[in-house]
Amino acid sequence: MFRTYQKNDFAYFVSLIFLVFPVLGVFGGYFPVWTIVLTGLFTIAYLLMVYLKKAYSKWIPFLWFYTLAYIIFMTLTFQGGMMWFVFFNVNLLVWRFEDSVSSYRFLSFLATLLILTSSSFLLTDDLSTHLMSMAILLFSLGMYYYQNRIRQERKMEEQNRTINILSAENERNRIGRDLHDTLGHTFAMMSLKTELALKQMDKEQYDAARKNLEELNQISRDSMYEVREIVNKLKYRTVAEELLELERLFDLSDIVLTVDSSLDLDSLSPVTQSTLSMVLRELANNVIKHSQADSCQIRLSRNLGIILEFEDDGCGFKEVTGQELHSIRERLSLVDGDLEILSQSHPTIIRVHLKEGGKA
Incomplete structure (x- = not known):
């Protein structure tokens, strides 16, 4: 029913220190005694979401919405500072569920933030309360973005290592x-x-x-x-061998690869085979490691030389200065080839022209 404890779980437990505020609030007279029950259920719901196995995931939506309802209720009814408890949910979104912005959990989390922030403006004229609610809204969304980016980078590093x-x-x-x-x-x-x-x-x-x-x-x-x-x-590999290897690597990276070639690959000279293979490998590595693409197309044709077009639907280049892919440009210059970026993003299209019978 429950997964085992892992060393990275320590971060989930650190946030539990914030539970001291609603507990001490009972003894200080800020909260009714019965709210300890709600806080206890919140703690249980939070830990269950951390440790429940996937087989019991049907309970996750109930637990998730209870934690959000608890934060809304405690914040609007008793103490505006309880809005800080949204960081429990930020941790879960990024590290436990690895949710995207289109998931029901993120959308409900965002709705909770907007409800709490707008309520602070509607229910009070206190400037400090307004500033605090806005700060929590921006800070929690910033944390989600920052932590999610760190997680994506770690995931990509692990994928590249594999x-x-x-x-x-x-x-x-x-x-x-x-x-x-x-x-x-x-x-x-x-x-x-x-x-x-x-x-x-x-x-x-x-x-x-x-x-x-x-x-x-x-x-x-x-x-x-x-x-x-x-x-x-x-x-070097032949172009045919390199394309087979790229199909396997793209499959491991969950990127759909389409190859369209009108060339007789076996007829290419060793110099052309070597150069094209290395260019294909470097372009593919860039797509896998940096582009965050879902699909990629490789087109090989002959038009006054060998034409390679490499297209992907990833993030591409922020700007084109002519210095991009300099290692590939240097390699192509040795064999009378050149590289041109036809489209810098959405899609990114790179064209390589290689003269047949170029310098060896």
């Missing part, structure tokens, strides 16, 4: 597979040829042994060439 780990693991598996497929067969053949040559030499079949040694020499030369090819491939 993606990097999976990418590295995938690369290790690819290297291991290539080495196994190439060298495993080669070493088996070399061992077989060596054993056969030794047996032939024991039988004084020198011509046959010489032939096997010559074949062994050729196998070793071929294997050196194949290893060199593997090493070269480690330096």
Whole structure:
């Protein structure tokens, strides 16, 4: 029924210190004795929302609306300072429920703030009360925005860390597979040829042994060439391989990726393959890590060279100065390519033009 205590739960308990005010208010004569029951129920409702498992989430709306009703009732009936209790709900919104501004909890929370703030203006002419209610309204919304941004940044960092780990693991598996497929067969053949040559030499079949040694020499030369090819491939992926990897990474990031290509990717030169792969990777990393996009489109075509258009529906660039994506621009300058930002946001569209047969 209840989840276990976690080290980050300490923040939920720190706010409980504010409960001292309604409790002491009873002893000070500010609140009736029976309000202790309401305060106790508020405390229970708050802690239940912190620790109830998802299987019991049907109780959350009742608990949530009780805490808001308690704050409204205590503030309007007894003490305006009880409005500060809205920070209990701010904590829950950001860290427990991770709610967006369109959720029923945030909307009801906002309605509560507006009710309390407007009531302070309607029920009293006291300037200090007006200022306090406005301060609480602005401060609580500011806290929600600030804490929500911190949570989003932490979530994105964790997501990026996971993606990097999976990418590295995938690369290790690819290297291991290539080495196994190439060298495993080669070493088996070399061992077989060596054993056969030794047996032939024991039988004084020198011509046959010489032939096997010559074949062994050729196998070793071929294997050196194949290893060199593997090493070269480690330096870059083909565009087709990069697109497959991007599909997996975007899927992990909950971003819908659409690829539209009219190119024969296998016909591209190694230089073009390498450059396009690296550009695709850097643009994709920017989208995943910074754009907060929900969808992305990659278009590849040929028009006086290779054209790559990268489009996403994320936040984009605040302004375009010509210095954006400088590392990609530098990479493209080495192969007679260029980059242009066609639209800076909503959607963000980046076009890369790469001359075929550019400088190696």
